[in-house]
Amino acid sequence: xDLSSFAGPFLPEILLLAxxxxxxxLDVLGIRRIEVTGAVAAxxxxxxxLFVVADLGFAPLAFLANLSAxxxxxxxxxxxxxxxxxxxxxxxxxxxxxxxxxxVALASMSRPSNERGAPIFFGLLLLATLGMLLxxxxxxxxxxxxxxEIVSISTYLLVAYTRKDVRxxxxxxxxxxxxxxxTTLSFFGxxxxxxxxxxxxxxxxxxxxxxxxxxxxxxxxYGFLIAGLxxxxxxxxxxxxxxxxxDGAPTDVTAFLTGGSKKVGLFAIFLVFLGPVLFVAPGAGGxxxxxxxxxxxxxxxxxxxxxxxxxxxxxxxxxxxxxEMKRMLAYSSISQAGYMLIGIVIGTSPALTGATxxxxxxxxxxxxxxxxxxxxTALGVGPLIDDWKGLGTRRPLLGVAFGxxxxxxxxxxxxxxxxxxxxxxxxxxxxxGYFVWLAVAGLLNSALSVFYYARVLKVMFFDRxxxxxxxxxxxxxxxxxxxxxxxxxxxARATAIALIAVAVVAFGVYPQPVxxxxxxxxxxxxxxxx
Amino acid sequence: xxxxxxxxxxALSSALxxxxxxxxxxxxxxxxxxxxxxxAMNAAILNFVYFGAFSNGTAGLTGQAVAVVLIGFAATEVAxxxxxxxxLNRVKGTINVAQANELKL
Numbered sequence: 001x002d003l004s005s006f007a008g009p010f011l012p013e014i015l016l017l018a019x020x021x022x023x024x025x026l027d028v029l030g031i032r033r034i035e036v037t038g039a040v041a042a043x044x045x046x047x048x049x050l051f052v053v054a055d056l057g058f059a060p061l062a063f064l065a066n067l068s069a070x071x072x073x074x075x076x077x078x079x080x081x082x083x084x085x086x087x088x089x090x091x092x093x094x095x096x097x098x099x100x101x102x103x104v105a106l107a108s109m110s111r112p113s114n115e116r117g118a119p120i121f122f123g124l125l126l127l128a129t130l131g132m133l134l135x136x137x138x139x140x141x142x143x144x145x146x147x148x149e150i151v152s153i154s155t156y157l158l159v160a161y162t163r164k165d166v167r168x169x170x171x172x173x174x175x176x177x178x179x180x181x182x183t184t185l186s187f188f189g190x191x192x193x194x195x196x197x198x199x200x201x202x203x204x205x206x207x208x209x210x211x212x213x214x215x216x217x218x219x220x221x222y223g224f225l226i227a228g229l230x231x232x233x234x235x236x237x238x239x240x241x242x243x244x245x246x247d248g249a250p251t252d253v254t255a256f257l258t259g260g261s262k263k264v265g266l267f268a269i270f271l272v273f274l275g276p277v278l279f280v281a282p283g284a285g286g287x288x289x290x291x292x293x294x295x296x297x298x299x300x301x302x303x304x305x306x307x308x309x310x311x312x313x314x315x316x317x318x319x320x321x322x323x324e325m326k327r328m329l330a331y332s333s334i335s336q337a338g339y340m341l342i343g344i345v346i347g348t349s350p351a352l353t354g355a356t357x358x359x360x361x362x363x364x365x366x367x368x369x370x371x372x373x374x375x376x377t378a379l380g381v382g383p384l385i386d387d388w389k390g391l392g393t394r395r396p397l398l399g400v401a402f403g404x405x406x407x408x409x410x411x412x413x414x415x416x417x418x419x420x421x422x423x424x425x426x427x428x429x430x431x432x433g434y435f436v437w438l439a440v441a442g443l444l445n446s447a448l449s450v451f452y453y454a455r456v457l458k459v460m461f462f463d464r465x466x467x468x469x470x471x472x473x474x475x476x477x478x479x480x481x482x483x484x485x486x487x488x489x490x491x492a493r494a495t496a497i498a499l500i501a502v503a504v505v506a507f508g509v510y511p512q513p514v515x516x517x518x519x520x521x522x523x524x525x526x527x528x529x530x
Numbered sequence: 531x532x533x534x535x536x537x538x539x540x541a542l543s544s545a546l547x548x549x550x551x552x553x554x555x556x557x558x559x560x561x562x563x564x565x566x567x568x569x570a571m572n573a574a575i576l577n578f579v580y581f582g583a584f585s586n587g588t589a590g591l592t593g594q595a596v597a598v599v600l601i602g603f604a605a606t607e608v609a610x611x612x613x614x615x616x617x618l619n620r621v622k623g624t625i626n627v628a629q630a631n632e633l634k635l
Contacts, residue, residue: 169614174630177554180567188547244633
């Protein structure tokens with residue numbers, strides 16, 4: 001079947017939009033059961049994911065591919081200013097975002113069925129994912145920022161969707177104010193760049209990036225733009241909102257925020273940063289502080305390198321001090337953004353591979369831990385880390401799954417987290433210069449992070465719970481809880497958690513297919529560019 | 531059009547942006563924060579309008595088109611903000627940003 005003649009290159013996007021509209025239509029018709037709307041959301045995400053994987057050249061699914069070879073990674077003719085362009089790295093990111101949305105939709109089908117707002121939750125989830133897919137193909141600054149805003153506006157509402165819970169409403173309010181602030185910052189930056197370059201197209205900007213005057217406009221423009229996007233990506237010092245929002249939001253939404261929407265900010269930084277860095281000859285233009293024509297690349301690179309080190313260190317140190325599970329994981333999520341930024345800063349093909357692989361790993365690990373926390377909280381376990389005493393011995397399967405995710409976050413060998421950190425840090429060492437220090441900072445931070453992950457493991461597996469403090473977990477039947485699926489977690493959530501645990505180990509032991517696809521995509525990206 | 535210097539226009543929108551930013555950071559009433567967000571957003575829109583007017587050919591049209599799109603976008607964003615503030619007011623009875631303290635430890 002020739003799908004491209006039917007739906008064009010936007011089949012995954014159309015699927016998500018159709019899913020959103022279907023969910024809202026069902027809502028109007030009075031069909032609001034969480035199983036139905038959740039199945040639509042998970043199904044649309046999974047189907048779109050299959051199409052994207054097929055487009056990436058996965059042979060067994062080749063019959064599903066809807067992009068022909070002439071549409072991906074095409075070199076842009078000089079002077080052309082397309083609004084969007086398909087790159088294989090963008091497709092990899094589409095896969096990452098769709099995985100996050102699929103896992104969250106699947107697990108959320110186990111939310112309490114008497115809870116109101118299931119159509120809102122799943123509809124907005126698909127809409128946010130649609131925005132993420134558009135971000136990955138954007139090649140125009142305005143297109144990019146508007147797509148980022150589709151994600152942001154949907155996620156503000158996702159955080160507030162219960163409409164009764166004071167904590168999540170306050171989280172939504174903080175999220176909204178900070179989000180709107182960052183939006184105005186990035187649009188103001190984009191307007192200054194439009195003034196300096198006379199265009200908003202990323203290809204056109206890249207073509208003139210080394211030969212334009214107006215140093216003040218360029219410097220301020222990139223400063224505002226990167227600051228605005230850094231808010232979305234929770235880079236230190238723009239991170240303070242993240243912990244409150246991740247803590248206050250319904251935990252399944254938090255899983256989507258850390259797994260999906262945070263990476264939107266990172267990918268957007270990727271796109272606006274790589275143009276002036278990769279495609280401007282090293283000698284071209286002067287420093288923005290010396291006047292004349294401007295080469296913004298080196299200044300951006302140093303700034304982002306400092307942000308990367310700050311983000312890793314501050315995130316990890318503050319995570320060490322937390323007593324609450326969700327806040328600890330929120331800080332660890334901030335520090336993870338720092339690792340990913342290393343790869344973006346360096347900008348070589350192995351480094352891009354490392355950063356992308358780190359994000360791929362992060363989708364499973366971070367989404368996974370928050371999905372577990374959501375399930376365990378529903379069992380009646382308190383918010384503190386100490387409340388998790390003995391959970392690992394009481395619920396061995398759940399404990400092992402959660403333990404695997406934590407080990408992978410810490411970067412223990414034979415897990416996906418180890419592979420991604422290995423590729424990332426070795427690429428930094430390879431790149432020489434001050435990038436080696438980024439690798440050193442990353443390694444030290446990984447060592448630091450082992451402390452707080454190990455503390456959770458110790459509490460779960462080696463601490464004896466006080467007899468009366470132990471949650472029985474016997475929510476539904478009143479009998480002794482069974483091992484994993486039935487014991488209050490719900491089958492859908494248990495399936496999602498099991499999938500993640502298996503993926504973390506399977507890709508950790510046998511990373512070659514993913515590694516090959518990502519490194520191939522990164523090489524193309526270096527030549528074609530954003 | 532060339533009689534007026536571009537620098538003056540940019541200074542105006544920068545001042546407007548500073549006013550908006552100051553409002554977002556200091557106001558305690560959520561509605562006033564929303565208004566401040568609008569002011570800052572309009573500074574960016576104004577920038578697109580001037581830079582579009584001062585450049586030639588189709589590049590100038592981009593600025594005008596983007597300005598119109600952003601006006602629509604800003605309205606969307608404020609609508610969502612009002613929805614959140616309405617829900618918060620129902621549950622908590624206040625829209626004071628400083629009293630949002632449920633999440634502090």
